Amino acid sequence: MNVLSVYRLLLSSAALAALLSGTPAMAKEWKTITVATEGSYEPWNMTLPGGKLSGFEPELMADLCKRMEVTCKLSVQNWDGMIAGLQAGKSDVIMDSIVITPERKKIIDFTVPYAQTPASFITLKGNLLPEATGADALIKLHDNPAEINPAIARLRAALKGKTIGIASGTVYTPFIDKYFKDIATVREYNSSADAILDLQAERIDAVFDDVTFANSIMGKPENKDLTFSGPKLGGPIWGEGEAMGVRKSDTDLKAKLDTAIKAALADGTVKKLSEKWFKTDVTP
DSSP states (O other): HHEEEEEEEEHHHHHHHHHHHEEEEEEOSSSEEEEEEOSEETEEEEEEEOOOSSHHHHHHHHHHHHHOEEEEEEEEEEEEHHHHHHHHHSSSEEOOOOOOHHHHTTTTTTEEEEOOOOEEEEEEESSSSSSOOOOGEEEEEOOHHHHHHTTTTHHHHHTTTOEEEEETTSSSSHHHHHHHTTTEOOOOOOOOSHHHHHHHHTTSSSEEEEEHHHHHHHTTTGGGEEEEEEEESSSSSSSSHHHHHHTTTTTHHHHHHHHHHHHHHHHHHHHHHHHHHSSSSSOO
């Protein structure tokens, strides 16, 4: 046996011994991470005319990566394939106003949440219900039909026979299917922006989406015909809050992100960015 063969045999034996002894593999040294985002969900994330990504999440991610001393590469990806892309190794992190849910936790891991926001119906002004005010402006719900059904009775009555637009694959989609599909037509879209375009063209009657997204688009002059319809719905019904998704195998990366997020929450960075982009505090 020549020297090279002996060397290979020793390496193989060492690897086998480590495997049998249960010695854990060396943790990955994260110097660069690829972060997938939609790039079209204002004000969470958006693509500027020159192609640069901006918004609450890109700015927060830049701060977190600085804290972790890693280089971040933001990558635009369609919402529908984001989790599959993460699993396939196309990205290391997904960050797109993703709400933590029990179903998603079966597939991927989540960081600690960095935001928690309500949702509402958006309609053309003068249609359906007016925006709720005062104590009725926000209704916090648990995932309990006995609690939800009385709270949305007026919404169901107003939307009977109407067409509701919803971005597919969001945490809001099952809610709309469960509580409105029996009395209204539900139309799914690849993005929230596409649903809004159809609403303005009067091809649908309402869109159900995140309040922060709605506030962002309503602030533009060309969208002055849009308004909230009925109360804003929030609370545990939407899960634990918005967080970043990582592969279950990347526990070390999750730990680094958790530490950075907690620090950004503690020193007021998340609050400052949320007030800049949402005009309100969305910290969980």
